Amino acid sequence: AYVNTKVILDKANKEGYGVGAFNVNNLEFIHAIIEAGVEKKSPVIIQTSQGALKYAGDGDVYRGARLFVKMVREFADSVEIPVALNLDHGSKLENIMACIQAGYSSVMIDASHSPLEENIAITKDIVRIAHAANVSVEAELGQLAGIEDDVVAEHSVLVDPNEAKRFVEETKVDFLAPAIGTSHGAFKFKGTAKLDFDRLKEVKELTKIPLVLHGASSVVQEMVKIAEANGADFGGSKGVPSDILKETVKYGINKVNTDTDLRMAYIAGLREFLNNNPKEFDPRKYFATAKEYTKKVIMDRMEVLDSVGKI
Numbered sequence: 001a002y003v004n005t006k007v008i009l010d011k012a013n014k015e016g017y018g019v020g021a022f023n024v025n026n027l028e029f030i031h032a033i034i035e036a037g038v039e040k041k042s043p044v045i046i047q048t049s050q051g052a053l054k055y056a057g058d059g060d061v062y063r064g065a066r067l068f069v070k071m072v073r074e075f076a077d078s079v080e081i082p083v084a085l086n087l088d089h090g091s092k093l094e095n096i097m098a099c100i101q102a103g104y105s106s107v108m109i110d111a112s113h114s115p116l117e118e119n120i121a122i123t124k125d126i127v128r129i130a131h132a133a134n135v136s137v138e139a140e141l142g143q144l145a146g147i148e149d150d151v152v153a154e155h156s157v158l159v160d161p162n163e164a165k166r167f168v169e170e171t172k173v174d175f176l177a178p179a180i181g182t183s184h185g186a187f188k189f190k191g192t193a194k195l196d197f198d199r200l201k202e203v204k205e206l207t208k209i210p211l212v213l214h215g216a217s218s219v220v221q222e223m224v225k226i227a228e229a230n231g232a233d234f235g236g237s238k239g240v241p242s243d244i245l246k247e248t249v250k251y252g253i254n255k256v257n258t259d260t261d262l263r264m265a266y267i268a269g270l271r272e273f274l275n276n277n278p279k280e281f282d283p284r285k286y287f288a289t290a291k292e293y294t295k296k297v298i299m300d301r302m303e304v305l306d307s308v309g310k311i
């Protein structure tokens with residue numbers, strides 16, 4: 001069933017487990033996510049970046065938003081598990097409005113690189129507009145190192161728990177993404193993975209709402225190795241280990257943003273298939289292994305997050 005993201009995350013918050021929020025750019029990744037959710041009887045959040053709207057709409061973000069709602073709703077309405085569709089890292093009003101108008105379950109307004117007062121003001125406006133259309137809202141406090149669509153942050157700026165309390169009270173935002181040391185992509189840590197659990201615990205204590213972990217991919221080495229055995233060069237890649245991910249869920253993370261792990265699995269399957277099947281040119285064949293590997297890492301993640309059976 002197609003649901004509001006709040007339905008999925010309020011339950012996860014109440015019962016203390018995590019739900020994967022999986023990024024997609026095309027139909028094939030939607031297949032992997034839905035199949036994994038059905039097999040594991042797990043809720044799923046499917047999400048698209050602003051770039052995905054442009055990509056799927058072939059340059060038109062309004063068309064992209066409508067297309068994703070139609071594709072996701074079609075699958076969601078044909079399965080029992082709860083499925084939500086979220087705009088990830090919305091920063092431009094045009095993309096946020098396109099998604100609200102198209103019927104997304106939720107939108108993220110990411111103004112975390114702006115001063116606090118500005119982030120509060122913008123988020124307040126989006127919450128008012130989105131709630132009027134029964135769409136829930138995610139916002140972010142602090143900054144992840146690395147690149148977010150069009151914003152480059154040299155280093156991460158960790159969340160201030162007291163700012164988080166004020167932010168949630170003033171904006172009435174539904175979900176909050178506190179920066180606690182992760183970053184996007186496949187190269188998250190130079191040395192050992194270390195997140196600021198104390199800040200996370202404080203943010204949860206002070207806000208009580210569902211929290212979101214960005215940059216949460218583990219960079220599954222099994223997939224990295226298959227990709228590298230078939231020509232990829234992902235040297236130095238490192239993500240959030242599963243045991244650390246479990247700790248973040250224990251301390252209050254409920255939405256776990258996962259993009260890189262799906263990309264790694266997909267490219268591993270694609271490279272392996274293409275190298276082993278020089279005569280094949282049917283996309284339904286050469287995308288099959290890629291989907292299977294992607295579905296596998298999603299199902300494994302549902303076990304780690306403890307969202308299995310939670311429908």
Ligand SMILES: O=C(COP(=O)(O)O)NO
Nearest residue numbers: 185214215216217259260
């Ligand atoms: O935060 C993410 C995804 O992070 P990863 O690169 O770790 O998958 N999307 O908003």
Ligand SMILES: [Ca+2]
Nearest residue numbers: 110112113140
């Ligand atoms: Ca941000």
Ligand code: NA
Nearest residue numbers: 088089108138
């Ligand atoms: Na998001």
Ligand SMILES: [Zn+2]
Nearest residue numbers: 184214215257
């Ligand atoms: Zn993110």
